[in-house]
Amino acid sequence: MSNLVAVLPGDGIGEEIVEQAVRVLAALKLDLELEKADVGGRAYDLYGHPLPKHTLDLAKKSQAVLFGAVGDWKYDTLPREFRPEQAILGLRKNLGLFANLRPAVLYPQLADVSTLKPEVVSGLNILIVRELTGDIYFGTPRGIRIATDGLFVGDKEGYDTMRYAESEVRRIAHIAFQAAQKRQKKLCSVDKANVLETSQFWRDIMIDVSKEYPDVALTHMYIDNAAMQLVRAPKEFDVVVTGNLFGDILSDEASMLTGSIGMLPSASLNATNQGLYEPSHGSAPDIAGKNLANPLATILSAAMMLRYSFGNEIAAQQIEAAVGKVLEQGYRTVDIYKEGTIKVGTSQMGDAVIAAL
Amino acid sequence: MSNLVAVLPGDGIGEEIVEQAVRVLAALKLDLELEKADVGGRAYDLYGHPLPKHTLDLAKKSQAVLFGAVGDWKYDTLPREFRPEQAILGLRKNLGLFANLRPAVLYPQLADVSTLKPEVVSGLNILIVRELTGDIYFGTPRGIRIATDGLFVGDKEGYDTMRYAESEVRRIAHIAFQAAQKRQKKLCSVDKANVLETSQFWRDIMIDVSKEYPDVALTHMYIDNAAMQLVRAPKEFDVVVTGNLFGDILSDEASMLTGSIGMLPSASLNATNQGLYEPSHGSAPDIAGKNLANPLATILSAAMMLRYSFGNEIAAQQIEAAVGKVLEQGYRTVDIYKEGTIKVGTSQMGDAVIAAL
């Protein structure tokens, strides 16, 4: 196992939040080698591609990628293949990062920043397991063509292919069941099996895999109902497993329930525990460079990196405990600030975490 | 224009809620001819199909369908083509009901039943315009096959086709822009154009159609972000237009924000204002036959029917005003009941609306 970490800050607030995570890692004096490279809009500006070959090569040979965020309005008019977010899709696909783990946790100290009533969300702790390299994200054929059947023959149409192969569903199912075993042993698989063939196929495989995990209670929910139940009674959920497209939607909805998306990390893993770690929030170009961004999601992503890619549970917990402590001490960046707490900037929040380690 | 209304109560609470809507219509002494037929699980039990030919024929020759709800756990194990919800899909497809209008409105009297903080949702009034006969719901090819390309060649895979034809997007765009013109003149088109070809195609057409509506402000949002913004700041939305799949998810999420999905009607229209009207909620088999269900969503669906299919705005507003009045008077079914209000059953709520007319 290599000790190499590719550090890819990206655009917007990426640079400043990743800087704090790197400082936290340094403070732990671990045997890690960090190497930085450009990605996203910045890489496009410099090298004409959001995921230049040297960046991809670095990521491939690293055990982990610590990722900031990509994107800025100024790239919105580029052809799709040059847009910043293609870097994320390219990294996922090239590294085979099929398992995306996204916790939606409400820190007790932040219960009142949610738009939901405190009694509905206090204690919230959901883990969303999103399949990340299949589904309609990558399915072919796709494009624009002239319709040759249906009600609109002769018309121009846009089209995409949703697809899931059996082994693809099986491997994410195992990840999800094993995650549930370590938690409340409840797994909810979300699909649209009343309409989609892909979903019915997905559901049948989930049921089959569940036979290997008799200690986990598997339930199924349609995506529309899941989007509702997350608002109605989010604490009913423990682990949720779903495909790439539905996972994109649900994990964002779930993280917003906490009101503190600036706190939420994510991990994207392949079969050899190589992983990409990034905050759940975006590049927030409007506040970039102003020392306003919350670095905690990125710092917590670094903790996930130590846990999953380097098997260093102790260091991971050290970071997580330090984050808990700074919240306890009342430090807040502006996104989670309320009267009576101490407003700090990005780097001061990094200082506070390091002091708390 | 025929004056025929097909009344299809369906399963679960369908019978009792539709009964109240029919009573309300009768009280208005309109020149309507109502004819009842079976649909859903009940129709499957009786005729071996959730949408029997005589029911479909009745719907086709009617100007409007007043629909209750379909579905019950006991049909969950049937092959998909016999499941109750196929009746809804069949009616939409056969009648060409491409425009689904789903208001998510928070009645001031019910502000506290939402799981969101009152200041976040009070005054909420969103109209979701969902395309209802295209997209991955009906796109072909679809099924199960052996993968012949990609990483999983030789593996079994489930697959579906997402597709939108240009004229299909144009016609729903016009509906949405015209709806926005009658409201706050803000239209948000939701897609996943950073990933899907269908979405980029959709977005380009929305932009093109917007040139005909210079008074409406068109914005675009990715579906994952929309699912978040609905939780973060739902009152930012006025009219939302989106495809069938994303609309399924967003309209349910939006309606749950109000905490009173038992209050929300919906209309599904074709190009000749033939329409299907149904409550936004489901068949709730657990409370069926107990005089507990809230009939107001169905009664308000009947109001939408008078407005859109029969052009009777006055009668529509009469019903809507009556519903406002019964809420003002404090009448509540159990789903929206809070201490200090008057708990009533399904039929008593119908009585109250009729008295208020």
Ligand SMILES: CC(C)[C@H](C(=O)O)[C@@H](O)C(=O)O
């Ligand atoms: C940027 C985009 C392609 C990406 C996705 O849809 O997966 C993002 O929304 C995410 O969830 O990481």
Ligand SMILES: CC(C)[C@H](C(=O)O)[C@@H](O)C(=O)O
């Ligand atoms: C029952 C189901 C097929 C249907 C849909 O997905 O459209 C329902 O969820 C709805 O929104 O009316």
